[in-house]
Amino acid sequence: MSVGRLELPLAVSVGDPAGIGPEIIGKAWEARHAAGLAPFFAIGDIASFAPHWNGPVVRIEDPAETFAHFDTALPVIQVHNCISIIPGIPDLDGAHCAYQALEMAIGFARAGSAAALVTGPVSKAQLYAVGFTHPGQTEFIAERCGVSKNNAVMMLAGPDLRVVPMTTHIPLASVAEQLDGRLIRQRLRATAKGLQRNFGIANPRLAVAGFNPHAGEAGNMGREELDIFEPAIEQIRGEGFDVVGPLPADTMFHAEARSHYDAALCAYHDQALIPLKTLYFHDAVNITLGLPVVRTSPDHGTAFGIAGKNMALPLSMIAAIKMAESAALHRLAAADLGG
Ligand SMILES: NC(=O)C1=CN([C@@H]2O[C@H](COP(=O)(O)OP(=O)(O)OC[C@H]3O[C@@H](n4cnc5c(N)ncnc54)[C@H](O)[C@@H]3O)[C@@H](O)[C@H]2O)C=CC1
Numbered sequence: 001m002s003v004g005r006l007e008l009p010l011a012v013s014v015g016d017p018a019g020i021g022p023e024i025i026g027k028a029w030e031a032r033h034a035a036g037l038a039p040f041f042a043i044g045d046i047a048s049f050a051p052h053w054n055g056p057v058v059r060i061e062d063p064a065e066t067f068a069h070f071d072t073a074l075p076v077i078q079v080h081n082c083i084s085i086i087p088g089i090p091d092l093d094g095a096h097c098a099y100q101a102l103e104m105a106i107g108f109a110r111a112g113s114a115a116a117l118v119t120g121p122v123s124k125a126q127l128y129a130v131g132f133t134h135p136g137q138t139e140f141i142a143e144r145c146g147v148s149k150n151n152a153v154m155m156l157a158g159p160d161l162r163v164v165p166m167t168t169h170i171p172l173a174s175v176a177e178q179l180d181g182r183l184i185r186q187r188l189r190a191t192a193k194g195l196q197r198n199f200g201i202a203n204p205r206l207a208v209a210g211f212n213p214h215a216g217e218a219g220n221m222g223r224e225e226l227d228i229f230e231p232a233i234e235q236i237r238g239e240g241f242d243v244v245g246p247l248p249a250d251t252m253f254h255a256e257a258r259s260h261y262d263a264a265l266c267a268y269h270d271q272a273l274i275p276l277k278t279l280y281f282h283d284a285v286n287i288t289l290g291l292p293v294v295r296t297s298p299d300h301g302t303a304f305g306i307a308g309k310n311m312a313l314p315l316s317m318i319a320a321i322k323m324a325e326s327a328a329l330h331r332l333a334a335a336d337l338g339g
């Protein structure tokens with residue numbers, strides 16, 4: 001059950017200011033009434049909006065000021081000034097801005113000044129170039145929240161498909177060695193709990209994709225399913241969770257198959273994200289499960305190629321803002337019920 005509205009605004013980090021972050025946040029603000037969005041404020045360089053979007057912005061110092069301004073302008077909390085923003089041409093100064101905005105947004109959510117955290121798209125390569133040592137924002141936010149990276153789960157959620165890549169931003173060649181029984185069990189438990197807390201699904205149904213073609217074909221095309229997946233899944237079933245698998249990955253994403261589970265746990269990034277983005281590129285949301293705060297993000301990236309051209313669709317950002325509100329409300333409702 002999720003009812004009512006939040007008493008706190010949502011914090012939205014701008015992401016890389018040379019990407020489409022400022023444009024999709026501005027366009028989401030324009031859609032605030034039509035889409036029924038909860039009040040939100042952006043965190044970034046206020047000067048980074050004009051090259052991308054010509055709507056009104058207002059500088060605020062405190063998240064609580066959001067409510068006084070949200071009707072008439074996009075409230076923005078300032079990070080350090082980026083020297084110059086050229087849409088589509090990322091630079092290290094912009095990467096510092098993105099890094100600082102992310103750090104501040106986490107701080108507001110953790111301090112209880114924001115109801116949830118919505119992160120704009122960043123370029124991982126640009127962040128790495130300014131000293132970011134985590135694979136992505138998921139792991140960074142987990143660390144800032146004191147959660148081990150194995151218990152923070154990346155989920156991408158579309159209208160009738162939710163996927164979890166059990167390994168995330170690592171080379172494909174490293175997947176087999178990282179996918180051990182412990183990781184699979186941790187991902188399964190955290191996904192089940194995350195579906196309960198953020199989506200209000202009381203008894204989540206989980207499906208696990210195999211690693212090899214045809215889920216190993218009874219051990220003839222690889223033994224990971226027999227030696228690692230099946231014992232891990234058996235143990236998790238013994239803990240009372242509803243889990244099927246390992247299933248052949250090529251036949252578990254068609255419409256009828258999708259109706260049998262609430263989330264599909266996949267062995268690696270592209271096994272999960274290809275079906276999701278093929279079906280729902282503009283509707284899907286990246287949500288991190290297992291955190292003490294709610295964190296969502298659009299499913300897409302910085303789209304440098306279209307930045308500053310007024311071509312970016314804000315739909316995934318709007319969906320991320322809506323999902324952040326809905327997840328925060330689910331958590332409040334569960335707390336009211338003693339959950
Ligand atoms: N949430 C995040 O912070 C994410 C960040 N990234 C980062 O983004 C950078 C670029 O990644 P790509 O693989 O090029 O993916 P991308 O999602 O930025 O772009 C892929 C294609 O989709 C188009 N596109 C993306 N968002 C769009 C929108 N809102 N409206 C219209 N068209 C849109 C782009 O123009 C491009 O043709 C990488 O550095 C990656 O690390 C990628 C995914 C998620």
Ligand SMILES: NCC(=O)COP(=O)(O)O
Nearest residue numbers: 135136137138139286297
């Ligand atoms: N492919 C998903 C993605 O890149 C998002 O990563 P994160 O920065 O949210 O961890």
